[in-house]
Amino acid sequence: MTTSQTTAAVSNPRPSSQWLITLVGVALLIIGCFLSWSYVPALLGNLSVNFFPGAIQIFMIIVGVLGLFFLLLRKGLFPGAHKLLDSARGLRALSVTAAAFMVLVVIVIGLQAPGLANADPGVFVTLVGALAMVAGSFRMPSDPTVDPITVHLPSWVEILVIVAMLTVVLFGAAYALGQEDGTVFSLFLLFLAGLVVALARAGLFSWFGVIAQRNRRVIMLGAFAVAFLFPFTQNGSDANMSIATQVLIFATTALGLNIVVGLAGLLDLGYIAFLGAGAYVSAMMSHSAFANIGWKPPFLVVVIISAIVSSALGLIIGSPTLRVSGDYLAIVTLAFGEIFRLTVNNLDGNNGPDLTNGPNGIPGIPELEIGSFNFGDTHNVLGIPLGRFANYYFLLLVVAAIIITVFTRLNNSRIGRGWVAIREDEKAAEAMGVNVFGLKLFAFAGGAFLAGMAGSIKAHQDVSVTPDQYIFLESAFLLAAIVLGGMGTVAGVLVGATVLKLLPEKLRFVADYRLLTFGLLLVLMMRFRPEGLVPSQRRALEFHEDDADLAERIEDAHIEAVTPMEGRA
Amino acid sequence: MDQFLQQLLNGITLGSLYALIAVGYTVVYGIVQLINFAHGEVFMIGAFGSLATWTIFFKGQLGLWVLPFMIVGAVLAAVVVALILERVAYRPLRHAPRLAPLITAIGISVFLQEAVRLFYPGAKSALPFPQIDMVTGPAFQAGPVTVRRSAVFVIGALVVCAILLWFFINRTKMGRGMLAVSQDPDTARLMGVNVDRIIAVAFAIGAALAGVAGVAQGLQNSNIDFFIGFMAGLKAFTAAVLGGIGNIYGAVVGGLVLGVVEAMAVQFIPGTFGGSPWKDVWAFVLLIVVLVFRPQGLMGARVVDRA
Numbered sequence: 074m075t076t077s078q079t080t081a082a083v084s085n086p087r088p089s090s091q092w093l094i095t096l097v098g099v100a101l102l103i104i105g106c107f108l109s110w111s112y113v114p115a116l117l118g119n120l121s122v123n124f125f126p127g128a129i130q131i132f133m134i135i136v137g138v139l140g141l142f143f144l145l146l147r148k149g150l151f152p153g154a155h156k157l158l159d160s161a162r163g164l165r166a167l168s169v170t171a172a173a174f175m176v177l178v179v180i181v182i183g184l185q186a187p188g189l190a191n192a193d194p195g196v197f198v199t200l201v202g203a204l205a206m207v208a209g210s211f212r213m214p215s216d217p218t219v220d221p222i223t224v225h226l227p228s229w230v231e232i233l234v235i236v237a238m239l240t241v242v243l244f245g246a247a248y249a250l251g252q253e254d255g256t257v258f259s260l261f262l263l264f265l266a267g268l269v270v271a272l273a274r275a276g277l278f279s280w281f282g283v284i285a286q287r288n289r290r291v292i293m294l295g296a297f298a299v300a301f302l303f304p305f306t307q308n309g310s311d312a313n314m315s316i317a318t319q320v321l322i323f324a325t326t327a328l329g330l331n332i333v334v335g336l337a338g339l340l341d342l343g344y345i346a347f348l349g350a351g352a353y354v355s356a357m358m359s360h361s362a363f364a365n366i367g368w369k370p371p372f373l374v375v376v377i378i379s380a381i382v383s384s385a386l387g388l389i390i391g392s393p394t395l396r397v398s399g400d401y402l403a404i405v406t407l408a409f410g411e412i413f414r415l416t417v418n419n420l421d422g423n424n425g426p427d428l429t430n431g432p433n434g435i436p437g438i439p440e441l442e443i444g445s446f447n448f449g450d451t452h453n454v455l456g457i458p459l460g461r462f463a464n465y466y467f468l469l470l471v472v473a474a475i476i477i478t479v480f481t482r483l484n485n486s487r488i489g490r491g492w493v494a495i496r497e498d499e500k501a502a503e504a505m506g507v508n509v510f511g512l513k514l515f516a517f518a519g520g521a522f523l524a525g526m527a528g529s530i531k532a533h534q535d536v537s538v539t540p541d542q543y544i545f546l547e548s549a550f551l552l553a554a555i556v557l558g559g560m561g562t563v564a565g566v567l568v569g570a571t572v573l574k575l576l577p578e579k580l581r582f583v584a585d586y587r588l589l590t591f592g593l594l595l596v597l598m599m600r601f602r603p604e605g606l607v608p609s610q611r612r613a614l615e616f617h618e619d620d621a622d623l624a625e626r627i628e629d630a631h632i633e634a635v636t637p638m639e640g641r642a
Numbered sequence: 643m644d645q646f647l648q649q650l651l652n653g654i655t656l657g658s659l660y661a662l663i664a665v666g667y668t669v670v671y672g673i674v675q676l677i678n679f680a681h682g683e684v685f686m687i688g689a690f691g692s693l694a695t696w697t698i699f700f701k702g703q704l705g706l707w708v709l710p711f712m713i714v715g716a717v718l719a720a721v722v723v724a725l726i727l728e729r730v731a732y733r734p735l736r737h738a739p740r741l742a743p744l745i746t747a748i749g750i751s752v753f754l755q756e757a758v759r760l761f762y763p764g765a766k767s768a769l770p771f772p773q774i775d776m777v778t779g780p781a782f783q784a785g786p787v788t789v790r791r792s793a794v795f796v797i798g799a800l801v802v803c804a805i806l807l808w809f810f811i812n813r814t815k816m817g818r819g820m821l822a823v824s825q826d827p828d829t830a831r832l833m834g835v836n837v838d839r840i841i842a843v844a845f846a847i848g849a850a851l852a853g854v855a856g857v858a859q860g861l862q863n864s865n866i867d868f869f870i871g872f873m874a875g876l877k878a879f880t881a882a883v884l885g886g887i888g889n890i891y892g893a894v895v896g897g898l899v900l901g902v903v904e905a906m907a908v909q910f911i912p913g914t915f916g917g918s919p920w921k922d923v924w925a926f927v928l929l930i931v932v933l934v935f936r937p938q939g940l941m942g943a944r945v946v947d948r949a
Contacts, residue, residue: 340741342748393934400677401933403744404879408926411876419919545872549748556745589756595749596731599742 095164095209096144101202102171103137106130108195111182121193128257129178132264133199136171139268140164140206143275147216161213163275168206170267174260175200181256231284235292238281243299247306249575250313293477300470304463305454314462316578321469322531324570327554328476328563329523334552335561336480336489337516338496339395340403342548343410347521349543350386351379351528353417356435356538357428363435365428372443376529383525384518386413391517395510410548418540434539441468441533448533465534472530476523477563484561492516546588553595559605568606644786649905655793657901658800659862662855663878664885664893665807666848672824672888673844674736679747680727682875683754684720684849688856689866690758690765691719696772706776709857716853723754724849728842751871758868768867771860778861792861799854804894807847811890816843824888873922880929886939895941903928 106126113121126134143160179196183189245265252258272278285292307313330344357366358375370378394405421431429435440461441448448464483489491512494502503509532538550573558569577587598605663685670678695715700708731750735743758765773779777795781788811817822830823840831837859874860866877900885896907924908917932939 334741338741340744390930394930397933397937400675400740400744401883401937404677404876404883405930405933407876408880408929412923412926415919415923419923546752549752552745552748560741585760586756588752589760592749592751592753592756596746596753599738599746599749600731600734603738603742 089213091209091212092144092147093209095140095168095206095213098168098202098205098207098209099137099140099144101205102140102199103134103202105195105197105199105202106134106137108198109193110178110196110199111193112191113182128252129260129264132261133171133174136167136174136264136268137202139271140167140171143167147213157280158275158277159215160275161210161215163271163277164206164210164213166267166271166274168203168210170264170271171203172200172207174263174267175203177260177263181260185256226284228288231288232291234281234284235288235295239292239295239299243302243306246303250316293481297470297474301467304459304466305457307463311460311462314460314466316575318462318466318469318534319578320571320574321466321473322527322534323551323554323574324567325469325473325476325527326524327551327566327570328473328480329520329527330551331555331561331563331566332480332483332523333516333520334555335566336484336496337492337513339513339516340400340552341406341517341520342403342545342552343390343406343408343413344520344524344551345543345545345547346410346413347383347387347524348528348531349413349417349538350383350521351525352532352535352538352542353429353435353528354379354382354525355529355532356438359435359438359532361435361438363430363437365430372441372529372533376526379529380522380525383528384522387518387521388514391514395513395517407545407548410543410545414540414543414545417543429540432540434537434542436537438532438536438538441465441530462534465530468530469527469534472527479519479523480563488512488515550591553591556595556603556605557598562605565605645909647785648787649909650902651787651789651793653902653905654898655790655796655862655901656904657881657898658796659855659858659874659897660878660881660900661800661894661897662803662851662858663874664881664897665803665851665890667879667882668885668887668890668893669820669844669848670841671882672890673820673827674732674841676732676743677747677879678727678732678845678848679744679875680750680754681724681848681852682871682873682878683751684724684727684871685852685856685859685874685878686758686866686868686871687723687754688716688720688849688853689771689860689870690762690856690868691853692716692857692860693769693771693866694719694762704772704775706774708772709774709777712772712774713854713857716857717850718853720849720853720856721846724845724852725842728845733838733841751875755868755871762868765868768865770865771863773864774861778864790862792858795861796858799858800894803851803854807851807890810847816840820844877922877925880925883929884932884939886941889939889941892939892941896939899940900925900928 107130109121110127110130111121143158143164146158146160175196179189179192179200182192182196249258249261249265252261269278303317304314326344326348329347330341333339333341333344355375357364358369358378360369390406390409394402397405417429418432420426420428421433423431446464448461448468450464451458451460452464453459483492491502491507494505494507495509495512499509535542554569554573555566556569557572558567559565573591663681666681666684667678670676670681692712692715695712696703696708700711727750731746732743735746760766777791779791781790783789811820819830819835819840820843822833822835823837827837830840855874856866859870878897881897881900882893883896884900885892885894887893904921904925908921911917911920911924
């Protein structure tokens with residue numbers, strides 16, 4: 074509470090013309106949303122009732138309220154806060170979002186109603202409001218803001234902010250998953266993207282990042298609580314839980330890969346084979362009629378065996394190849410992934426021993442049972458039914474929590490620092506006495522161990538294992554999740570995995586183009602934001618070496634993080 | 643013995659195809675130390691380029707005179723795509739960490755496959771490749787071995803391309819510039835070599851050979867699909883590593899060795915682990931074995947550890 078209060082001067086006492094124009098825009102935007110937008114009730118949810126805004130009208134109301142908040146911020150509603158957030162930049166992004174959104178809505182009404190004659194005045198009121206916002210906000214000067222690192226708020230405010238943010242995430246996710254209409258979902262995505270951009274422009278996220286940095290434990294527990302509560306918002310519906318479970322399996326595997334790629338910098342293009350190895354071991358030891366191993370130990374033993382088999386494969390493939398440089402490793406792991414797929418495809422009794430039932434895979438894997446708890450049954454907790462997928466979801470959540478804990482503990486340990494040193498400069502690391510080969514092998518086998526663990530659950534959750542689940546493209550997807558989210562960060566991988574798994578599920582109407590988009594996305598990402606959506610700061614610096622400001626900020630942040638601890642000690 | 647000779651010929655045929663593609667990996671790697679992971683897709687584009695040329699201009703014609711036009715079409719398509727890739731995707735990343743271009747390459751690879759699958763008419767399933775007279779048709783007997791006509795074309799194409807390549811690298815100014823850049827880019831730049839252009843030329847040469855390989859693949863297998871680039875690219879990369887990546891002659895040798903090993907594995911590995919379902923496995927096992935015991939490759943003298 075030092076710097077922010079001293080600069081609490083209000084920027085401009087008299088409302089300027091652009092401020093007024095924007096205010097009028099916001100008002101029109103919100104008023105328009107309460108009017109009917111179209112005569113046709115079946116369009117875009119239902120937009121035909123006055124004073125009862127439909128789904129997409131509520132999006133615009135949220136935009137309007139946020140715009141109002143920014144406007145009031147400029148007039149010094151919250152002393153000091155206008156220094157923290159750049160309201161003009163936020164307003165600009167917000168108004169562009171609103172305008173683009175409304176133009177799209179008008180087009181959709183024109184195409185699907187069909188004909189603009191079916192549009193009600195409300196939609197045009199809102200459109201004019203959005204355009205007025207654009208006109209006003211683009212002439213608004215930016216406020217100078219202070220670096221969020223230097224701002225200190227009371228810790229209860231920070232924790233409150235985190236809780237609010239996580240609540241928004243929980244309900245946003247539940248809402249997005251519940252959305253059936255493809256067009257409304259696309260509009261929701263546009264709205265969400267615009268909102269995120271506006272808040273990022275206003276500087277909320279860098280501020281939030283600083284808060285998150287300071288309250289790491291709170292945010293970890295909070296995020297876990299949100300993930301834990303998610304099934305309770307679904308009322309026993311399996312449709313969304315099945316997607317959520319898939320996202321979680323994907324994210325868990327990606328987190329394991331993140332240790333290998335993100336921390337140790339070993340590019341593994343065959344990681345899916347380790348997941349597959351775990352899944353196959355688990356399937357072969359299950360009670361399926363096609364399982365070829367007679368021994369049927371309890372599941373907890375199977376998990377350990379799967380993970381050990383996976384990591385043994387990792388050792389076998391890693392010990393010879395980790396001596397060669399990065400590119401070679403990438404190709405060798407890719408070749409290994411193919412060897413795995415071809416091998417399980419071949420071992421059907423005609424070509425080699427009958428172990429994996431060939432291309433048909435092992436179907437009919439029974440539900441998991443731990444003790445007397447059967448994962449296939451629906452259980453009632455506090456009157457809320459939790460179905461099959463919810464059960465697997467909770468189990469996977471535990472696995473994910475284990476992996477995240479391993480990840481963060483390793484990252485902050487001697488081993489993690491060794492990995493980073495290897496990633497940056499292998500020869501220098503070796504010269505400094507880092508056991509390069511040992512640490513690389515450990516990363517490789519450790520990553521395989523975690524994947525094997527996830528795989529053994531995946532086999533039961535999917536009911537069957539087949540070779541074509543473990544093709545190279547899946548490895549590429551995993552890698553893409555990491556790259557998209559931000560290499561070497563937990564949050565980034567979770568975001569990346571969610572985006573990559575969720576979007577194709579919800580955007581079925583563009584299903585045919587999803588791989589094309591995926592390829593393009595990878596290329597564009599590497600070109601324009603190689604550090605990912607939620608980068609670790611160290612990574613960001615690696616990709617922008619000549620950015621002196623960034624380097625200085627990161628240095629400040631590190632000093633900031635270290636000093637209080639020394640003070641205490 | 644007869645079987646051995648037959649498999650040797652099959653292996654050399656297969657290996658010639660690998661060699662033609664492998665040169666593309668090795669030329670680019672030798673100059674910019676980049677694994678152009680999307681090179682397999684360039685090969686696939688070449689195959690589709692020749693098919694498109696035939697469909698648009700010569701549909702129904704099967705005379706041998708069409709073949710040169712098809713080859714030109716394939717080479718053009720492959721070179722244009724490779725140059726665009728170099729310019730748009732790789733050049734901006736030249737000084738980025740090494741992970742970035744590799745991931746970009748994976749993205750391009752997926753993108754090109756999907757683009758062909760979605761936008762080339764009928765490419766969602768395999769497309770028949772025109773069976774040109776003389777280079778396809780009934781096989782002939784040469785002593786104990788059966789020789790397919792397309793095999794003659796593939797091996798011939800490799801020989802011609804290898805000679806042209808040798809001539810280009812050792813006898814032209816541009817080729818010597820390439821050698822200079824591969825030895826030391828900075829010094830080459832100081833000596834007045836246009837490094838950007840040399841890199842583009844390296845991509846173009848690799849693509850041209852991949853285009854020829856695309857035609858060969860079409861004649862050999864009598865149909866093509868959008869996925870042929872993945873396995874072929876992986877095998878060709880294996881061949882390039884086998885021969886010693888960065889060494890152009892190594893790529894040719896590596897390709898031939900890989901092809902022969904695969905063919906022999908099908909014939910001579912006893913028990914249920916032989917046979918064609920396992921040949922890809924043996925090829926990749928060979929890759930791993932080579933990297934373990936001779937990471938510089940069979941002919942390579944280049945430094946491997948350039949992380």
